[in-house]
Amino acid sequence: EAEVAQSPRYKITEKSQAVAFWCDPISGHATLYWYRQILGQGPELLVQFQDESVVDDSQLPKDRFSAERLKGVDSTLKIQPAELGDSAMYLCASSLRPIRETQYFGPGTRLLVL
Amino acid sequence: GDSVTQMEGPVTLSEEAFLTINCTYTATGYPSLFWYVQYPGEGLQLLLKATKADDKGSNKGFEATYRKETTSFHLEKGSVQVSDSAVYFCALNQNAGNMLTFGGGTRLMVKP
Numbered sequence: 365e366a367e368v369a370q371s372p373r374y375k376i377t378e379k380s381q382a383v384a385f386w387c388d389p390i391s392g393h394a395t396l397y398w399y400r401q402i403l404g405q406g407p408e409l410l411v412q413f414q415d416e417s418v419v420d421d422s423q424l425p426k427d428r429f430s431a432e433r434l435k436g437v438d439s440t441l442k443i444q445p446a447e448l449g450d451s452a453m454y455l456c457a458s459s460l461r462p463i464r465e466t467q468y469f470g471p472g473t474r475l476l477v478l
Numbered sequence: 479g480d481s482v483t484q485m486e487g488p489v490t491l492s493e494e495a496f497l498t499i500n501c502t503y504t505a506t507g508y509p510s511l512f513w514y515v516q517y518p519g520e521g522l523q524l525l526l527k528a529t530k531a532d533d534k535g536s537n538k539g540f541e542a543t544y545r546k547e548t549t550s551f552h553l554e555k556g557s558v559q560v561s562d563s564a565v566y567f568c569a570l571n572q573n574a575g576n577m578l579t580f581g582g583g584t585r586l587m588v589k590p
Contacts, residue, residue: 406580462576469522
């Protein structure tokens with residue numbers, strides 16, 4: 365069964381450092397999502413891509429976060445500089461199309477900022 | 479805006495007990511409803527879904543019925559196992575877009 369791949373699984377960094385996460389969606393899935401999940405809470409959408417274009421980044425803290433999906437396949441989420449409050453699980457999901465489609469999630473990257 | 483409210487956990491049950499996790503939602507229009515499960519240290523797995531009123535989603539012994547009149551999507555299982563111990567998330571998406579809105583999650587602990 366096809367899966368969403370993410371790396372790294374765990375990342376420890378110091379505040380003010382840069383950190384990047386990678387996601388490879390299920391083959392053929394045009395829509396890709398990045399969510400942030402703070403411990404004990406439900407995930408919240410950070411950014412949604414349709415192919416290589418951003419369709420929703422209203423909740424992305426753009427002063428420090430950036431996301432790209434240059435060829436419309438895999439994607440990178442970057443934080444620079446990292447802050448203590450960024451410690452969370454970062455989840456990537458994908459769906460075949462952007463409307464009325466089930467989202468499939470990867471295993472996540474757990475970030476700890478010291 | 480849209481919102482999802484779940485019963486707070488943890489819910490602690492003995493093996494073979496009956497499970498209910500309550501979920502209610504607030505949304506305009508006619509959203510699709512989902513239950514996702516998250517095992518320790520892992521991402522979310524889709525458990526079941528329902529796309530219109532009175533639909534029943536089911537999978538692995540779990541069931542939930544889309545009740546538009548009560549805006550609810552309660553998760554049930556007749557006999558839980560230790561392996562069902564996880565965090566369960568109720569979520570909705572508006573069919574005009576695909577952003578998922580999640581509840582806060584309910585941790586289930588099943589004891590042998």
